[in-house]
Amino acid sequence: xxxQSTTPEELPPLTLNVLRELDLEExxxxxxxxxxxxxxxxxxxxxxxxxxxxxxxxxxxFRLATQEPGALRPVxxxxxxxxxxRRKKEKPDLEALTLLPPLDGRPFGTLLGLGSGxxxxxxxxxxxxxxxxxxxxxxxxxxxxxPLYDRLRESAEELNIEGAAALGDRLLLFHRGNTExxxxxxxxxxxxxxVDGLQEDGRVECExxxxxxxxxxDLDGVPLTFSDATPLGDELVVFTASAxxxxxxxxTDGEIRGSxxxxxxxxxxxxxxxxxxxKWKVEGVYASVDARVIDFLFVCDQDNPDIASPLLSxxxxxxxxxxxx
Numbered sequence: 355x356x357x358q359s360t361t362p363e364e365l366p367p368l369t370l371n372v373l374r375e376l377d378l379e380e381x382x383x384x385x386x387x388x389x390x391x392x393x394x395x396x397x398x399x400x401x402x403x404x405x406x407x408x409x410x411x412x413x414x415x416f417r418l419a420t421q422e423p424g425a426l427r428p429v430x431x432x433x434x435x436x437x438x439x440r441r442k443k444e445k446p447d448l449e450a451l452t453l454l455p456p457l458d459g460r461p462f463g464t465l466l467g468l469g470s471g472x473x474x475x476x477x478x479x480x481x482x483x484x485x486x487x488x489x490x491x492x493x494x495x496x497x498x499x500x501p502l503y504d505r506l507r508e509s510a511e512e513l514n515i516e517g518a519a520a521l522g523d524r525l526l527l528f529h530r531g532n533t534e535x536x537x538x539x540x541x542x543x544x545x546x547x548x549v550d551g552l553q554e555d556g557r558v559e560c561e562x563x564x565x566x567x568x569x570x571x572d573l574d575g576v577p578l579t580f581s582d583a584t585p586l587g588d589e590l591v592v593f594t595a596s597a598x599x600x601x602x603x604x605x606t607d608g609e610i611r612g613s614x615x616x617x618x619x620x621x622x623x624x625x626x627x628x629x630x631x632x633k634w635k636v637e638g639v640y641a642s643v644d645a646r647v648i649d650f651l652f653v654c655d656q657d658n659p660d661i662a663s664p665l666l667s668x669x670x671x672x673x674x675x676x677x678x679x
Contacts, residue, residue: 360624361571362614367629368668375662379423385436389662390414393653395451396638400488406467409445429480429494438659447476450518462486471503471513497552501559509565510539517583519591532579538568566622573597573612582638591618592641610635646672
C-alpha cells in the first residue's frame with residue numbers, strides 16, 4: 355500500500371465564525387433536546403444545508419438565509435433510546451454526507467449518506483435526490499453497505515469510514531486511523547459500480563478497490579486522523595482530521611487536541627494541511643471555491659448532548675504562499 359506523509363503548515367490556526375446553532379423545530383424523540391448535538395457530516399446545495407448526526411436516524415435540513423430551526427427528516431429505519439449512553443451504542447453512526455453528480459433520473463445530484471462500518475449495525479447508508487433549487491426531491495432510499503465494507507476490511511480491519519467524496523469517475527472513502535491499526539486510509543472505488551449497486555438491489559459491492567495510507571502528523575503528540583471529506587471541483591478533495599487521544603469508533607471519546615483542514619489532489623498528494631482554532635472538534639466539512647479562495651462550512655461535535663452543534667464558516671486561499679508573505 356502506497357503511503358503519503360505530511361505535517362501541518364506553520365501558520366496561525368484558521369479562525370472559524372459561528373453562523374448558527376443546529377436547533378430543530380421538534381425534539382427528535384421524547385426526552386431529547388430539540389437540536390443536533392453530534393453533527394458528523396454536512397453538504398450544501400443553494401440555500402439548503404444538510405447535516406447528519408452520528409447518533410441520529412434522520413437528516414437535518416436548514417436554510418442559510420434564516421436562523422429558523424431546522425427539520426429532521428427520517429432516512430433510516432429504526433428507533434434509538436433517549437438515554438445518551440445507550441444511544442451511543444445503538445446508533446447507526448452516520449458519518450459521511452456528500453453530493454453525487456447527476457445520475458439518470460436525478461439530474462440535479464443526490465445526497466449520499468454512509469454509516470461508519472465500525473460494527474455490523476453501522477453498515478447502512480441512504481441516498482436522496484435533489485431538486486433544481488437544492489431542496490429534497492421525493493423520499494430517501496436506504497441501502498446495504500456490508501458487501502463493500504467487508505472488502506474494505508481487507509485493508510482496514512477496524513473499519514471506520516468518516517468521509518466520502520466523488521472525484522471524476524471514482525468515489526473516495528476516508529477511513530479514520532484512530533484504532534490500534536493506526537493508519538488513515540483513502541479507498542477508491544469505481545463510482546459507476548457503486549451507483550449500480552444502489553440502483554439494482556440496494557447492496558453495494560465493488561471489486562475494484564485501491565487504497566493509499568496517510569500520515570498527517572500530530573498535535574501535542576496525538577496523531578491526526580480523518581474526520582470528513584468533500585469534493586472541491588473536479589481536481590481536489592478537501593478533508594478534515596482531528597487529534598483525539600483515547601478515541602475509538604465504538605463510542606469512547608477523548609479530549610480533543612485540535613483539528614486540521616487539508617486538500618488532496620487527483621494523484622493522491624496532500625496539497626495543504628492547515629490547523630484550525632483548537633476549541634473546535636471539527637467533524638464535517640463542505641467546501642466551494644471562487645477566484646482560488648475556498649469557502650468552508652463546518653459542523654462540530656462538542657461531545658455534550660445538551661449543547662447544540664454549531665454551523666461555522668471560514669475562508670482560505672488554495673495556495674498557502676499567499677498566507678506566508
